[in-house]
Amino acid sequence: MKIFDTHCHLDDSSYKKDLEGTIKRAYQNDVCGFMSVGTDKKTSAIAIEIANSMENCYASVGFHPHYAKECADEEIEFLKELVRKNKKVKAWGEIGLDFNRMYSPQKDQEEMFVKQLEAAFSLELPVIFHERDSNGRFYEVLKANINESKSVKGVVHCFSGDKRELEKYLDLGLYIGITGIITVKSRGAKLRSLASFIPKDRIVIETDAPYLTPAPYKNKVKRNEPAFVKAVFLTLSRLFEIEEEEFSKILWENSLKLFSIEESPIIKNT
Ligand SMILES: [Zn+2]
């Protein structure tokens, strides 16, 4: 069985000492595809370095909405140059709006969201979207910046919206990224009730590691890691009532399609 963790932050300092062990444990749990996601200039560069050092690991570049206020046009140019130089960059992101913590003012977030969308379009890269508590604004901004000639391909990672939002994203052709939240008893209840409305060819799974550790590991380990995406997989497989082997094939195909990855994976013996 092959499982793709479509969103993790392997650049995080908590992996520095045992990245090799982290990847080994992932393989032992059938997790053998990784998208390491950048959130600013530095983490994007490290994500690429990691992707270049491993099989089946890819990278994305982008400025997270938290850091929008630190992002100037030169930084976007810098990231574009990284994309041109590195074949393993398969997405732009994570970008979007986060009104939960408001680390950057709304105005900066929206401006950098639009500018980075343009960058992704110009490089023909799929986009990894981050949306949290934007009260519909994320969709409005996105919708205002796409049209028939500029259609968007991407994923709403760590989906946390309601049914209406889900339908709107699906109408735009977006994939929906499901994290370990779905495994958590009370916090995941809403997500579990919506999961069956996601067509099975539009769903991908992710850890968002080192954050959002799924049950049953939650509260037992210090940080999340790609191996634990298996728990998300098992929960969804039960919810969708699709046999595990078949379901893993569906999700794997979705992940490759989302990121336009053509090569077949190299499976290591662990
Ligand atoms: Zn995010």
Ligand SMILES: [Zn+2]
């Ligand atoms: Zn993330």
